[in-house]
Amino acid sequence: MDISLASSQYYQFSLTKSLPFSPRFHTPLRAFTNFSSKPQIYSFHSRKSLITGCYPSTAQTADQSTTPADDDDGFILEDVPHLTNFLPDLPTYPNPLENSQAYAIVKNTFVSSEDAVAYQIVVKKGSPRGVHFRRAGPREKVYFKPEEVRACIVTCGGLCPGINTVIREIVCGLNYMYGVKKILGIEGGYSGFYSRNTTELTPKIVNDIHKRGGTILQTSRGGHDTNKIVDNIQDRGINQVYIIGGDGTQKGAAAIYKEVERRGLHVAVAGIPKTIDNDIAVIDKSFGFDTAVEEAQRAINAAHVEVESVENGVGIVKLMGRYSGKYLHIFLLIFIELHFWSLRFIAMFATLANRDVDCCLIPESPFYLEGQGGLFEFIQHRLKENRHVVIVVAEGAGQEYVSNAVNAIQEKDASGNKLLLDIGQWLTQKIKDHFAKVKKVPINMKYIDPTYMIRAVPSNAYDNIYCTLLAQSAVHGAMAGYSGFTVGPVNSRHAYIPIQRVTEATNVVELTDRMWARLLASTNQPTFLNKSEQD
Ligand SMILES: Nc1ncnc2c1ncn2[C@@H]1O[C@H](COP(=O)(O)OP(=O)(O)O)[C@@H](O)[C@H]1O
Ligand SMILES: O=P(O)(O)OC[C@H]1O[C@](O)(COP(=O)(O)O)[C@@H](O)[C@@H]1O
Ligand SMILES: [Mg+2]
Numbered sequence: 001m002d003i004s005l006a007s008s009q010y011y012q013f014s015l016t017k018s019l020p021f022s023p024r025f026h027t028p029l030r031a032f033t034n035f036s037s038k039p040q041i042y043s044f045h046s047r048k049s050l051i052t053g054c055y056p057s058t059a060q061t062a063d064q065s066t067t068p069a070d071d072d073d074g075f076i077l078e079d080v081p082h083l084t085n086f087l088p089d090l091p092t093y094p095n096p097l098e099n100s101q102a103y104a105i106v107k108n109t110f111v112s113s114e115d116a117v118a119y120q121i122v123v124k125k126g127s128p129r130g131v132h133f134r135r136a137g138p139r140e141k142v143y144f145k146p147e148e149v150r151a152c153i154v155t156c157g158g159l160c161p162g163i164n165t166v167i168r169e170i171v172c173g174l175n176y177m178y179g180v181k182k183i184l185g186i187e188g189g190y191s192g193f194y195s196r197n198t199t200e201l202t203p204k205i206v207n208d209i210h211k212r213g214g215t216i217l218q219t220s221r222g223g224h225d226t227n228k229i230v231d232n233i234q235d236r237g238i239n240q241v242y243i244i245g246g247d248g249t250q251k252g253a254a255a256i257y258k259e260v261e262r263r264g265l266h267v268a269v270a271g272i273p274k275t276i277d278n279d280i281a282v283i284d285k286s287f288g289f290d291t292a293v294e295e296a297q298r299a300i301n302a303a304h305v306e307v308e309s310v311e312n313g314v315g316i317v318k319l320m321g322r323y324s325g326k327y328l329h330i331f332l333l334i335f336i337e338l339h340f341w342s343l344r345f346i347a348m349f350a351t352l353a354n355r356d357v358d359c360c361l362i363p364e365s366p367f368y369l370e371g372q373g374g375l376f377e378f379i380q381h382r383l384k385e386n387r388h389v390v391i392v393v394a395e396g397a398g399q400e401y402v403s404n405a406v407n408a409i410q411e412k413d414a415s416g417n418k419l420l421l422d423i424g425q426w427l428t429q430k431i432k433d434h435f436a437k438v439k440k441v442p443i444n445m446k447y448i449d450p451t452y453m454i455r456a457v458p459s460n461a462y463d464n465i466y467c468t469l470l471a472q473s474a475v476h477g478a479m480a481g482y483s484g485f486t487v488g489p490v491n492s493r494h495a496y497i498p499i500q501r502v503t504e505a506t507n508v509v510e511l512t513d514r515m516w517a518r519l520l521a522s523t524n525q526p527t528f529l530n531k532s533e534q535d
Contacts, residue, residue, distance in 0.1 A: 074128020
């Protein structure tokens with residue numbers, strides 16, 4: 001099926017089948033329909049645009065075939081905006097990759113406008129084909145003359161392994177693939193647009209930065225002022241903006257895109273998702289996650305060595321990672337926060353990887369301490385059996401317990417994220433007290449809180465490759481005139497995803513998915529599902 005021109009039947013299908021579920025499963029892709037012959041479809045399209053907040057694209061009209069869609073197979077494209085949506089007369093240029101030595105023998109240098117990446121990879125026979133995103137990669141035509149590109153890169157939010165690699169590869173990708181020479185680094189996050197200096201970025205300057213943790217551009221929280229930022233973009237003559245950051249940053253990127261569109265500027269806005277928390281929806285996982293899981297192993301291993309060398313050793317490892325939803329709870333032994341592919345995911349994956357963890361506590365799976373099936377009972381059992389126990393606790397777990405205990409006022413950081421209370425300290429004390437006062441059994445408590453150590457390291461080999469793909473995909477997308485998009489792997493294939501799609505929901509560990517069951521089967525820890533019986 002040609003996804004750049006679908007039939008009216010397609011639209012009717014998507015209206016009747018998709019609306020009852022969720023508006024975000026609609027695409028307002030103008031290129032899907034033939035407006036001139038089907039005016040009634042146009043009004044439907046407008047409605048959809050309103051519902052979804054997505055953007056129609058006319059970018060593929062030049063490429064689209066005249067073949068109508070085969071049938072109502074339920075194919076839906078959630079498209080990203082294109083500069084021609086509001087600048088319809090933009091000229092195009094041949095992609096310089098046509099003459100690139102690197103691509104000289106590649107069979108298909110350019111990604112077709114008909115290529116899409118399926119959101120759901122596991123389907124039932126006969127089911128609708130479902131939601132798709134545009135496949136990332138170089139396009140035959142670009143909407144910028146390389147010598148006229150003035151790009152900028154900004155990094156926002158907390159650190160994550162691999163940020164420098166992404167910066168490096170954007171600079172090298174723009175320069176080596178497209179001949180772009182003018183690239184600015186905005187220092188200190190969003191506020192750097194209007195309150196800090198910029199720095200020139202060249203392949204030579206960024207040559208070694210992938211070997212360092214952190215961000216050479218520095219980062220910050222708060223300080224997003226859309227108008228001031230876009231004023232600055234205009235004043236500096238910037239026409240490509242690469243924004244590296246997490247869920248908060250991507251919301252900021254969406255606001256910048258909207259303002260750029262409102263002002264009708266020839267400026268492409270590309271988001272590269274970054275977070276150790278893996279709270280970014282849709283994409284498979286965020287860069288740096290793999291490195292962080294690996295780094296967390298060191299803390300867990302240390303806890304294990306300590307507790308197996310003493311009598312009644314209890315090791316708790318707390319792993320970083322916030323949780324934006326409802327706080328559930330935590331655990332003991334090694335406390336690592338895994339966010340699915342990020343922090344609480346880090347806790348989950350670090351536990352799965354390690355095999356020395358007896359119990360992993362994450363916010364999504366509320367735990368309790370006392371009584372049958374509780375954490376104290378489990379620790380006692382493991383101490384009897386193994387003489388030591390290791391608990392990994394995610395930073396966001398058990399927040400309600402700590403909050404009640406210390407009567408804390410919920411504070412927020414400059415970006416408005418809730419500051420987490422220290423579940424690790426609370427849990428440590430509770431366990432010590434229980435075994436000393438109630439059980440009259442002295443335990444050897446070893447609490448490890450590696451906090452920033454798991455995110456301040458350089459990215460590992462896997463993440464370096466991943467960062468390279470992200471950066472190159474972002475560069476190809478911006479050069480091709482796409483804007484207001486986030487790039488990332490969906491079922492292992494890189495795609496352009498509408499920004500609001502990745503900010504509207506947060507990734508959480510789904511207890512009903514098999515992954516959590518795999519962890520439970522691996523640690524043999526309590527499920528804490530019978531809490532109600534204890535109340
Ligand atoms: N809803 C929002 N709209 C615009 N900017 C936002 C929004 N939320 C956060 N930001 C900005 O994004 C930047 C990073 O956000 P933060 O939540 O600290 O980190 P992260 O992007 O890693 O989640 C900050 O400069 C913040 O001001
Ligand atoms: O860097 P800070 O301000 O101390 O914040 C710590 C938080 O940053 C993170 O590492 C990353 O959060 P973001 O992705 O939102 O930047 C969280 O896991 C952690 O709770
Ligand atoms: Mg965040």
